[in-house]
Amino acid sequence: MSSQNIIMVYVAAFLAVFGEASLPGLRTTLGAQVDLLPALMVYTAMHAGLANLSVLAVLGGLGFDALSANPLGISILPLFLTGLAIFTQRDLILRDLPFAQFVIGAGASAVVPLGQVLMMLSAGKPLLLDWGSLWQWAVMIAGGAIATPVVFAVFNWFDRVFGYKLHTESSFRPDREIRRGRS
Amino acid sequence: MFKQKHFLALGAVTLAALLLLSLPARVTARLKLAVGSLFMPLSSLAATAEQLPADVADNVLPRRELLQEIGRLQRENQELKVQALQNTTIGLENEQLRNQLRWQHTVPWKIKLANVVMRDPANWWRTIEIDLGREQGVTNNLPVLTSEGLVGRVSAVWPTHSQVVLIGDPNCRVSALVNNPAQDVGVVNAAGALDNTLANLTYLSGSAVLKPGQEVVTSGLGNVFPKGLPIGRIVDSQQVEFGLATEARIKLGANLGSLEQVWVLFR
Numbered sequence: 001m002s003s004q005n006i007i008m009v010y011v012a013a014f015l016a017v018f019g020e021a022s023l024p025g026l027r028t029t030l031g032a033q034v035d036l037l038p039a040l041m042v043y044t045a046m047h048a049g050l051a052n053l054s055v056l057a058v059l060g061g062l063g064f065d066a067l068s069a070n071p072l073g074i075s076i077l078p079l080f081l082t083g084l085a086i087f088t089q090r091d092l093i094l095r096d097l098p099f100a101q102f103v104i105g106a107g108a109s110a111v112v113p114l115g116q117v118l119m120m121l122s123a124g125k126p127l128l129l130d131w132g133s134l135w136q137w138a139v140m141i142a143g144g145a146i147a148t149p150v151v152f153a154v155f156n157w158f159d160r161v162f163g164y165k166l167h168t169e170s171s172f173r174p175d176r177e178i179r180r181g182r183s
Numbered sequence: 184m185f186k187q188k189h190f191l192a193l194g195a196v197t198l199a200a201l202l203l204l205s206l207p208a209r210v211t212a213r214l215k216l217a218v219g220s221l222f223m224p225l226s227s228l229a230a231t232a233e234q235l236p237a238d239v240a241d242n243v244l245p246r247r248e249l250l251q252e253i254g255r256l257q258r259e260n261q262e263l264k265v266q267a268l269q270n271t272t273i274g275l276e277n278e279q280l281r282n283q284l285r286w287q288h289t290v291p292w293k294i295k296l297a298n299v300v301m302r303d304p305a306n307w308w309r310t311i312e313i314d315l316g317r318e319q320g321v322t323n324n325l326p327v328l329t330s331e332g333l334v335g336r337v338s339a340v341w342p343t344h345s346q347v348v349l350i351g352d353p354n355c356r357v358s359a360l361v362n363n364p365a366q367d368v369g370v371v372n373a374a375g376a377l378d379n380t381l382a383n384l385t386y387l388s389g390s391a392v393l394k395p396g397q398e399v400v401t402s403g404l405g406n407v408f409p410k411g412l413p414i415g416r417i418v419d420s421q422q423v424e425f426g427l428a429t430e431a432r433i434k435l436g437a438n439l440g441s442l443e444q445v446w447v448l449f450r
Contacts, residue, residue: 001344006254018225020304023264028440031377032306047286050192058199066218068307069338069354073203074209082197088189117307123204126353127307132377 001045005155009048011107012151013056017063026143027078032136034143037064038108041079045086046095046104047155051081070116078115084173092128098149101155109144113137127176216341222341228301259280292409293449295319297327299442300344309352309379309439311335315447317344324407326448332436333357334445345447349439351382351415358376359384359414360402367391367429368402371414374432379439381418387429393420397435409448 016036019025027033037060044056069168086093086104094100114137120127206214281287297313315321317340325337327347335355339346348355350371357371361384369387384399397417403410413436420431 014221017304018222018229021222021301022226022229024302027302031382033302033304042294046381050188054196062203062218063222064214064304067222067312068303068305069310069348069352070305071204072199072206072215072218074367076200076203077197080193080200082191084193089201116305120307128309128351128353128376129307129375130376133307133373136376140306167196 001044001052002102002159005159005161006044006048006052008155008158009040009044009052009056010059013037013060014063016040017060017067020064021067026139030139031132032139032143034140034147035109035113036144036147036151037061037075037079038082038144039105039147040114041083041112042086042101042104042148043151043155045083046090046093050084050087052086054080057083070120071125074119074123075112075116077119078112082111091174097154098152101149101152102145105148106141106145108148110137110141112114113140132144185259212339212341213247219341219367220423222301230298230300245394255325262381275345294446295449297345297447299445309349309355309373310338310348311347311445313345313347313445313447314343316341316345317343320449321345321447325450326401326408326412327410328447328448329437329442329445331438332415332440333408334437336407338433339449344422347445349379350435350437351379351439357408357414358404359416360410361387361391361393362398362400362429363393365391368404369429369431371399371433379436382415382433384417384431385428387420387431389422389424389427389429391429392422393417393429393431395419409450412448414418 013036020033020172022070025033032105040060041053041056044053057076061073061079064075065072086108091103117129126148186406203211203214222267262306275418295315297315299311299313300388301312303310321337323340325336327334327336333350335347335349335352337345338348338435350357351373353373359369359371361367361369367387369384369391372385373384374381374383387393395417399414399417401410401412401414415435418434420429423430424429
């Protein structure tokens with residue numbers, strides 16, 4: 001992944017966290033806010049290196065926790081572990097297929113909030129959880145699943161439009177051309 | 184599969200997360216402020232962008248509608264002036280009676296208007312951020328309300344903004360009183376993750392007789408919320424714990440889902 005693309009991923013993470021806090025999103029209609037950080041984490045895990053993955057987990061988690069009532073740093077580990085799991089298996093994943101992106105996005109969007117909630121429950125934090133939280137979780141999974149192929153499409157387009165492509169030389173060499181017949 | 188560098192990255196990130204989680208509360212609050220302030224320029228940009236359509240709409244509003252609105256506001260203003268006059272008379276009378284009975288004097292409320300700038304991005308909390316902070320005199324636990332009723336209390340204060348924990352969040356429990364003949368006292372708790380228009384009124388006595396529509400106000404117990412702030416109205420009630428206690432659902436007066444401006448009550 002090009003350096004400008006990874007910077008764009010960080011900017012997108014920053015804007016995503018801000019958007020989740022300042023825009024109503026699906027909160028008013030479906031009763032839950034969709035988190036876009038797992039979708040960005042999936043994209044980064046599929047295309048970038050381990051260092052970029054770690055930076056996104058730390059920065060995204062810090063931003064999310066700073067704007068919420070979460071203890072600062074609680075979102076870092078769930079994000080990173082999800083990204084790392086995808087990163088280690090990325091050679092086996094058909095990353096260009098939108099369906100694969102959809103499924104991985106759904107999985108990541110399910111695991112990240114679950115990890116955050118489990119960590120906070122184990123820390124003894126009283127959370128607003130009941131059967132309605134299952135619905136919110138389902139909305140988050142569906143939202144993340146739909147957002148992941150969109151994230152892939154947007155960043156792939158960005159990479160195509162603004163990225164430099166390496167010029168590959170052709171294997172054809174005119175001095176080695178076999179000339180047939182008499183000249 | 185897992186290689187050495189994966190373990191190294193995992194160890195480094197885990198260490199960073201554990202370090203952050205084990206920091207003292209004061210340092211965490213400062214760090215939160217530092218990270219949160221990175222979003223402040225975007226916040227003011229979003230507020231300006233939000234205001235823009237309203238400004239455009241104001242500019243194109245027909246003169247007739249504006250005149251009608253002015254007329255309506257003038258009438259409302261006159262009515263409120265008469266009410267204020269009446270309240271002043273009642274207040275003086277109340278003061279005289281308090282003097283005669285040697286009761287403690289009530290302190291008049293001081294309120295400040297605040298804009299809601301952000302909501303909690305996590306679905307398991309119910310908090311908002313407002314644009315009043317320590318510099319404007321805000322301190323922890325100040326009550327926050329709208330004209331329809333109580334909203335919550337200030338839970339964290341930074342120099343220019345504060346966090347408000349709303350009714351329905353597990354961290355905001357309000358001692359409440361039902362305006363019925365028995366004046367039953369209970370505690371307002373979270374009702375559910377999905378519906379933010381309802382809350383539960385718990386720890387009521389088993390003999391409490393509640394009827395739908397009865398008003399619920401703050402009891403003044405606990406010394407956080409002053410007595411008499413409207414919270415909502417009883418929807419239904421049931422006996423729990425084998426009839427030893429009563430629980431009721433209350434419809435909150437304030438619409439917590441669409442808060443844009445709130446009042447912070449100073450003491």
